[in-house]
Amino acid sequence: MSDWRTRGKTSLSAAVLAAILALPILGFQLSETGTGLTVLARLHTVAWVFVAVGLGSFALTSARAIKWPSIALPAQTSDRLGWALAIFALALPFLPFADRSLIDKATLILIYVMLGWGLNVVVGWAGLLDLGYAGFYAIGAYSYALLAQAFDISFWLCLPLAGLFSALFGLALGFPVLRLRGDYLAIVTMGFGEIIRIVLLNWQSLTGGPNGISNIARPTLFGLTFTARALDGGKTFAEALGIPYSANQRIFFLYFLILALALLTNFLALRLRRLPLGRAWEALREDEIACRSLGINPTNIKLSAFAIGAMCAGFAGSFFATRQGFITPESFSFIESAVIVAIVVLGGMGSQVGIVFAAIILVGLPEWFRDLQNYRMLAFGLTLLVVMIFKPSGLVSRRSPTIVLKDPA
Amino acid sequence: MTLLTVDNLGITFGGLVALDSLSFTVPKGQITAIIGPNGAGKTTLFNIITGFYQAQTGTITLHRDAGPLVLNGKPDYWIARHAGIARTFQTSRLFPRMTALENLLVAQHNRLMKASFFSLAGLAGLAGFKKAERDAIDKARFWLEQVGLTGSANVPVGSLAYGLQRRLEIARSMCADPALLCLDEPAAGLNPKESLELVDLLALIRSRFGATQLLVEHDMSVVMGLSDKVVVLEYGRKIAEGAPQQIRHDPAVIRAYLGEPPDEDIPVDIAQDLDKC
Numbered sequence: 191m192s193d194w195r196t197r198g199k200t201s202l203s204a205a206v207l208a209a210i211l212a213l214p215i216l217g218f219q220l221s222e223t224g225t226g227l228t229v230l231a232r233l234h235t236v237a238w239v240f241v242a243v244g245l246g247s248f249a250l251t252s253a254r255a256i257k258w259p260s261i262a263l264p265a266q267t268s269d270r271l272g273w274a275l276a277i278f279a280l281a282l283p284f285l286p287f288a289d290r291s292l293i294d295k296a297t298l299i300l301i302y303v304m305l306g307w308g309l310n311v312v313v314g315w316a317g318l319l320d321l322g323y324a325g326f327y328a329i330g331a332y333s334y335a336l337l338a339q340a341f342d343i344s345f346w347l348c349l350p351l352a353g354l355f356s357a358l359f360g361l362a363l364g365f366p367v368l369r370l371r372g373d374y375l376a377i378v379t380m381g382f383g384e385i386i387r388i389v390l391l392n393w394q395s396l397t398g399g400p401n402g403i404s405n406i407a408r409p410t411l412f413g414l415t416f417t418a419r420a421l422d423g424g425k426t427f428a429e430a431l432g433i434p435y436s437a438n439q440r441i442f443f444l445y446f447l448i449l450a451l452a453l454l455t456n457f458l459a460l461r462l463r464r465l466p467l468g469r470a471w472e473a474l475r476e477d478e479i480a481c482r483s484l485g486i487n488p489t490n491i492k493l494s495a496f497a498i499g500a501m502c503a504g505f506a507g508s509f510f511a512t513r514q515g516f517i518t519p520e521s522f523s524f525i526e527s528a529v530i531v532a533i534v535v536l537g538g539m540g541s542q543v544g545i546v547f548a549a550i551i552l553v554g555l556p557e558w559f560r561d562l563q564n565y566r567m568l569a570f571g572l573t574l575l576v577v578m579i580f581k582p583s584g585l586v587s588r589r590s591p592t593i594v595l596k597d598p599a
Numbered sequence: 600m601t602l603l604t605v606d607n608l609g610i611t612f613g614g615l616v617a618l619d620s621l622s623f624t625v626p627k628g629q630i631t632a633i634i635g636p637n638g639a640g641k642t643t644l645f646n647i648i649t650g651f652y653q654a655q656t657g658t659i660t661l662h663r664d665a666g667p668l669v670l671n672g673k674p675d676y677w678i679a680r681h682a683g684i685a686r687t688f689q690t691s692r693l694f695p696r697m698t699a700l701e702n703l704l705v706a707q708h709n710r711l712m713k714a715s716f717f718s719l720a721g722l723a724g725l726a727g728f729k730k731a732e733r734d735a736i737d738k739a740r741f742w743l744e745q746v747g748l749t750g751s752a753n754v755p756v757g758s759l760a761y762g763l764q765r766r767l768e769i770a771r772s773m774c775a776d777p778a779l780l781c782l783d784e785p786a787a788g789l790n791p792k793e794s795l796e797l798v799d800l801l802a803l804i805r806s807r808f809g810a811t812q813l814l815v816e817h818d819m820s821v822v823m824g825l826s827d828k829v830v831v832l833e834y835g836r837k838i839a840e841g842a843p844q845q846i847r848h849d850p851a852v853i854r855a856y857l858g859e860p861p862d863e864d865i866p867v868d869i870a871q872d873l874d875k876c
Contacts, residue, residue, distance in 0.1 A: 465718050465722070466704070466705075466708050467712065467721075469705050470708050470712075472697060472701075473705040476696060479651075481676075482674075483649065483685065483686050483688075483692075483772075485676050485680030486705070486708050592701060
């Protein structure tokens with residue numbers, strides 16, 4: 191790997207292999223000519239693949255040959271970085287370059303940060319690979335939408351109810367899968383996630399099926415709405431403050447709302463991690479048999495992780511529903527679960543700060559590359575590959591102890 | 600005074616009789632060693648006592664001050680929690696990415712969980728929980744001192760030397776305040792110096808904390824130097840039981856370890872070796 195000759199050989203063989211594969215896949219095109227079809231050779235695409243893979247492989251092997259300085263963050267820096275990020279997030283809407291689309295993207299990223307933090311409890315700490323997390327996200331969203339429509343309850347009352355409902359589902363679905371570990375658990379949770387989506391899709395009378403639920407109530411701030419004109423007897427935010435109405439007010443309000451929810455999730459999760467329950471989660475991930483021998487009932491510990499993770503997804507789901515104003519089962523497909531798991535894994539399995547960066551990379555970048563249209567997912571895949579090659583254990587893989595003996599010597 | 604009675608215990612795996620109508624008692628406050636050739640059923644016995652396997656016949660009874668407690672049919676974590684039986688494993692089972700202090704705090708999970716009122720009081724940061732946590736840390740510090748690992752309190756235990764990990768595992772079991780400590784080959788993989796330190800540690804646990812210990816061990820210097828009572832197993836059956844001195848000269852034990860002597864007595868050099876240990 192070290193000298194350029196072997197690297198050149200590796201790259202050449204990779205390029206030849208790619209070209210062979212590209213020849214039948216990309217090398218020919220059917221085109222309509224009058225009544226028949228003719229086969230057009232597109233050998234230049236094969237040449238492009240050959241050159242691109244060759245150069246790419248050479249660049250990659252060269253980059254790996256270089257001894258990169260390790261950027262392992264000490265625990266303190268990681269903490270400080272977290273605070274800096276939180277302050278930046280609070281200040282973001284007031285910065286001069288913050289326009290509507292930026293705040294909208296930041297809101298989306300924060301939803302995934304919150305989901306990542308919730309799933310981190312299950313996957314990163316308790317070590318239970320859950321591939322059906324979007325199911326709980328869906329339950330939160332539908333709970334809010336249905337409760338708000340059927341009983342006309344405000345967002346602030348629905349939010350805890352949706353969280354509670356999701357947590358209950360987390361318990362109910364967690365219970366039968368507790369004996370499973372690793373791959374088997376992943377497959378079964380994936381199945382549960384799909385079952386939830388398919389039930390939502392087919393329970394036409396309750397959920398509206400594929401048409402989803404529309405006109406979901408928007409959130410209010412102490413009864414103040416963020417609309418241009420107040421609804422029957424109420425007051426709008428702009429009227430109350432005596433400022434002119436602007437559509438940005440609602441966007442900014444939603445941003446602060448999800449920021450508050452995300453920070454609350456983070457606070458709860460970090461606090462729990464330092465309690466006996468959190469240490470038991472991590473101990474369970476490390477060695478379940480040792481946990482049993484110390485009198486820890488693994489069922490309770492796993493269920494608590496499942497329930498708390500599901501609750502966070504429920505909160506995020508309510509927010510998603512109220513932000514979109516319209517939900518369908520399409521929004522909660524398996525790819526959502528996969529993205530959230532990818533965020534947790536990329537972040538470093540257990541690192542709260544790592545998850546923020548991972549969410550920015552995995553959700554933010556594709557948003558900015560929206561102009562690339564179909565090639566957007568290529569950027570997504572490329573990011574995953576680059577991180578896996580250069581930081582195989584995640585962006586921030588250092589584990590900070592939950593408790594420290596002050597004067598050990 | 601008996602702490603544990605094992606009566607007529609039996610278990611088979613498929614056609615293999617791992618334990619066959621095994622009965623013995625474990626005296627309170629003493630060290631009882633279980634020895635026997637490989638495959639004699641020692642670890643199986645441990646796994647049954649600690650609830651990891653369920654016996655097919657027989658009963659295991661723990662004699663507490665509050666009255667006898669039958670352990671059959673109880674799950675492993677229940678036995679650890681309510682009967683106070685702690686164990687270590689043949690290869691150490693610490694939580695490798697967690698620090699030594701965290702390992703010892705996990706051992707006190709149930710007490711702390713109650714004190715934190717299932718995390719609610721802990722989330723609110725109530726004084727009662729904070730005090731319980733301080734006590735738990737003090738206890739962990741005490742046991743770290745006993746095994747000489749205070750300096751490594753904040754180090755992930757996976758990075759500690761093997762001998763230290765074994766000591767830490769014993770410390771972790773002791774943090775749970777066990778009535779009975781089951782040690783599965785604690786000296787396996789230790790060098791002679793570490794073995795001696797281990798003997799001192801176990802003797803200290805007996806003399807100072809009065810903890811009853813059940814010991815599976817191959818290292819005869821550890822067994823003979825330490826135990827008050829020895830139970831010898833072969834093919835799942837008890838072939839001898841008694842004080843170490845008796846066991847050493849028991850013909851059945853010698854046969855189990857050395858095989859049937861051809862015609863004459865044991866060769867002189869082997870007999871001498873046996874006397875030495």
